Amino acid sequence: MLAGFSVITDNLDYLLWGRISAGQPGGVLLTLLMAFGAAALALPAGIALAGLAWRYPGVIRQTLFAWAELIRGIPLIFVIFWMWYLLPLMTGGDLPGALTVTLALAWFTAAAVMHSVLAGLRALPVGQYEAAQSQGFGALQTLWHLLLPQVLRNTLPSLSGIFISLLKDTSLAFIVNVPELTTVAGQVNNRVQIYPAAIFIFTGLVYYLLCCTVEQLAKRITRPAL
Amino acid sequence: MFSGLFSSSAADAADFAHLAQASVTFCDVVKRYGDRPVLKGINLSVTPGEVVAILGPSGSGKSTLIRLINQLETLTSGEILIDGKPTRQLSRRALRQLRSRVGFVFQQFNLYSHLTARQNITLALEQVHGWPSAQAHTRADALLSQVGMADKAEQYPDTLSGGQQQRVAIARALASSPQIILFDEPTSALDPEMIGEVLLVMKALAHSGITMIVVTHEMQFAREIADRVVFIDGGQILEVAPPEQFFQHPSHPRARRFLQKVLNPLHQDAV
Amino acid sequence: MPALDWQGVLTGQPLQWILSGFLTTLWVTLAGALVASLLTLACLGLRLTGGRLGTAVVAAWVSLFRNTPLLVQLLFWYFAAWNGLPQAFRAVVMADHPWSVLPGNVWWFTPEFLCSAWGLGVFTSAFLTEEVTAGLRAVSSGQREAALAQGFSSWRLLRHILLPQGLANAWQPVVGQYLNLMKLSSLASGIGFAELTYQVRQIESYNAHALEAFSVGTALYLLTGIALGLLLTKLGPTPARRRKTNTELRSEEPC
Numbered sequence: 001m002l003a004g005f006s007v008i009t010d011n012l013d014y015l016l017w018g019r020i021s022a023g024q025p026g027g028v029l030l031t032l033l034m035a036f037g038a039a040a041l042a043l044p045a046g047i048a049l050a051g052l053a054w055r056y057p058g059v060i061r062q063t064l065f066a067w068a069e070l071i072r073g074i075p076l077i078f079v080i081f082w083m084w085y086l087l088p089l090m091t092g093g094d095l096p097g098a099l100t101v102t103l104a105l106a107w108f109t110a111a112a113v114m115h116s117v118l119a120g121l122r123a124l125p126v127g128q129y130e131a132a133q134s135q136g137f138g139a140l141q142t143l144w145h146l147l148l149p150q151v152l153r154n155t156l157p158s159l160s161g162i163f164i165s166l167l168k169d170t171s172l173a174f175i176v177n178v179p180e181l182t183t184v185a186g187q188v189n190n191r192v193q194i195y196p197a198a199i200f201i202f203t204g205l206v207y208y209l210l211c212c213t214v215e216q217l218a219k220r221i222t223r224p225a226l
Numbered sequence: 227m228f229s230g231l232f233s234s235s236a237a238d239a240a241d242f243a244h245l246a247q248a249s250v251t252f253c254d255v256v257k258r259y260g261d262r263p264v265l266k267g268i269n270l271s272v273t274p275g276e277v278v279a280i281l282g283p284s285g286s287g288k289s290t291l292i293r294l295i296n297q298l299e300t301l302t303s304g305e306i307l308i309d310g311k312p313t314r315q316l317s318r319r320a321l322r323q324l325r326s327r328v329g330f331v332f333q334q335f336n337l338y339s340h341l342t343a344r345q346n347i348t349l350a351l352e353q354v355h356g357w358p359s360a361q362a363h364t365r366a367d368a369l370l371s372q373v374g375m376a377d378k379a380e381q382y383p384d385t386l387s388g389g390q391q392q393r394v395a396i397a398r399a400l401a402s403s404p405q406i407i408l409f410d411e412p413t414s415a416l417d418p419e420m421i422g423e424v425l426l427v428m429k430a431l432a433h434s435g436i437t438m439i440v441v442t443h444e445m446q447f448a449r450e451i452a453d454r455v456v457f458i459d460g461g462q463i464l465e466v467a468p469p470e471q472f473f474q475h476p477s478h479p480r481a482r483r484f485l486q487k488v489l490n491p492l493h494q495d496a497v
Numbered sequence: 498m499p500a501l502d503w504q505g506v507l508t509g510q511p512l513q514w515i516l517s518g519f520l521t522t523l524w525v526t527l528a529g530a531l532v533a534s535l536l537t538l539a540c541l542g543l544r545l546t547g548g549r550l551g552t553a554v555v556a557a558w559v560s561l562f563r564n565t566p567l568l569v570q571l572l573f574w575y576f577a578a579w580n581g582l583p584q585a586f587r588a589v590v591m592a593d594h595p596w597s598v599l600p601g602n603v604w605w606f607t608p609e610f611l612c613s614a615w616g617l618g619v620f621t622s623a624f625l626t627e628e629v630t631a632g633l634r635a636v637s638s639g640q641r642e643a644a645l646a647q648g649f650s651s652w653r654l655l656r657h658i659l660l661p662q663g664l665a666n667a668w669q670p671v672v673g674q675y676l677n678l679m680k681l682s683s684l685a686s687g688i689g690f691a692e693l694t695y696q697v698r699q700i701e702s703y704n705a706h707a708l709e710a711f712s713v714g715t716a717l718y719l720l721t722g723i724a725l726g727l728l729l730t731k732l733g734p735t736p737a738r739r740r741k742t743n744t745e746l747r748s749e750e751p752c
Contacts, residue, residue, distance in 0.1 A: 070719070073680075073718070073719050073722045073723070074680065074715050074718045074719055074722075075680040075681065075683035075684075075694065075718060076680075077683045077684065077686075077694060078683070078694070078711065078714060078715055078718065081697075081707075081711050082711060082715075085707050085708060085711070164564070168564075168565070168566040168567070169566070170566075171566035171567075171568045171569060172568065172684070174568055174687055175684075175686065175687055182566065182568055182569055182572070185569075185572075186572065189572075189576060196572075196573075196576035196577040196580070197573070197577035197578075197581070199577075200569060200572050200573040200576065200577050201573065201577070203569050203572075204565040204569050204570070204573065207564065207565045207566055207569060208561070208564045208565050211564035211565075212560075212564055215564075296646055298642055298645065298646060318650075322648040322649070322650060323648065324648075325645065325646055325647065325648035326647065326648030328646075330643075330646035330647075332639060332642065332643060332646075334639050336639035336640060336642060336643035337643070338640060338643065338644075338658055339640070339662065340661050340662050340665065349657060350644075350647040350648070350649065353649065353653050353657060354647060354648045354649055354650075354653070398647075399647075402647075402648075
């Protein structure tokens, strides 16, 4: 077991931040960059879409739901494949792999955020909206000043669950060889061959710590609001 | 009217399989939730076949009092005797036996929402008492007729009104021929026009041999049907008297104030 | 937009690969679902009857497998845990057996299939356990009290009152988890398991018909998901029935 430990320590900086010295972030660092990057895109997009779906029931809401079903009805890996092939066609150039995966993750996650925020909007007592209407607020104002602040606090557990999924889903970059933590761990395993248990247990542990930290933070934030 | 339904259960010599005397006695019963006392030394004796109405303001501990009888709540200290036998340290099996001999009707009806009216009655007969299904079926239908719900036997609770659900709940409680039946504010969750149908069922049940303890706000029921009225306030029994005496000449000042508020709400300050 | 050549993926060798991959996905989904269901039952049983230790064990199981990525779990099972199994067993699995082929020419007694099914099952069981527990908790406490007041034992209470209603509450999320399992089987391509995603990429490297191959794969996953969802919803209990409001009911009472 001690021998297994050494493979971790020998490769620790590669596992933690990839070839950062050569300008190529990797490992845990890249995992975090992709997760936060995707979240930064998915959160506003999802909230905006939820606002649209809430304000315009009927064709627009049905279309948004169909879009969400389409996205989440296929494996995430396929969303990544589609992005991988369509984005260069649309932008005419070559995008770095990590960016493509991040965009795919953001696209996929936005659908989940939309559902979660919409559920939160519909769970608010009708009286909140009616009070705003009776005072002459427009829809956008109502959402921005009155409803969303409440909804975002109420749906924080659900949103943090979505972020935890996002953190785990960055591991799919393994399939397209983008050097985040799982890919890097796989590379080390291919090279060293004899300590797979140590390598993958370490990898699992890192993800576990990241996810639990997010979970605990979310609990800490939601408690005072109760 | 209901006496024909009270056949005694099969011979089973265990503790509470059949009560020789359906009496309930509270001895210095105390109930606390943490530091908060809810019942402060209750002493009360209910004789077999008696109908006792328990009245009192909200928060007085009256619901807790009857929930202690079938141990939906547990005692902090004191003892409750049923059929003259202590019930505090019962084994799990003996407790289940006791509960199957004591019927309980809830304020919120608590019918099993995934079962039809008939199934609500047959389930315990088959699963707790081991009845064959044909016998349980017949018994359930007989009980549903007695409470006037025979045509709704195949309906699910969510299609029934509150009054209808409570009548089915009473039929369910009667299925195992209990010798003691407890009612925890049976009409408090009902719309006014449905209260009557439930009270009529309870009236038919009274004085048929079954011991009835009823926590209620229905003063007319207490006045007409009860043998004794127990007034409880602040966790203590303040007055026990036959209804004519209690309603016309209440002796305890708090009982007087309570009656004034309840019977004459717009003129509470008049004596 | 490049011209799409559907013939290139829907005939000959590529078609064989697609069919093989699709059937493999279906079989591993079934196997994984079986493992997941059995493990979930075990976890629920342990949680409900195992006392403090049982509850702690299940909580640790759920926490561990929900907070680590499935891919890392699969890599662990395939590269690390597999080698921990006795050599004799591994040799038996690696050898060819006439009974280790399922209809559609899918080999199930292989390290890849077994590790994939096991990994998918373990991962999904953690989620299923939580969904069913939530469904059980959502049953109103009055139901429990009514059953206790009638003298039901804990086991009969669970079987006749809590479980039917709890499962009905949880059925939609449970179906979602099984559908997830089907979609997540795509990750098994990462350990070289020849299911649909693996075969799609194989076509891509064979004749570079990436978009066509991805389209076929996408369509197959979508349709399978819809079909599976409908089937499971039909087979499952209906959710807790909605109560009508008092005003609706009163107008229906005979005068």
